[in-house]
Amino acid sequence: MIVHLLIWFVFAYVLQWFAPQLNQISFLGFPVGFYMAAQGSLFAFVIQLFVFVKQQDAIDRECGVAEAD
Secondary structure: OHHHHHHHHHHHHHHHHOHHHHOOOEEOOEEHHHHHHHHHHHHHHHHHHHHHHHHHHHHHHHHOOOOOO
16 A cells, blocks of 8 residues: 555656656657646556556455455
8 A cells, every 4th residue: 555655646746846857858749747747647547546456356355355256
């Protein structure tokens, strides 16, 4: 859980704090700071959500409380 919270914190706050410095770099024609705020963080959160669901399902199966497929 702590790793998930750290990843969330980095993408939600840390990258945004450094947006002016990141804007000096370009990715697909957009400044990286803008890109991370508009798209990159959202992708990271969606990927993190799927990883968390998979991990939680494994925990549920291990404890015998998983839902039937």
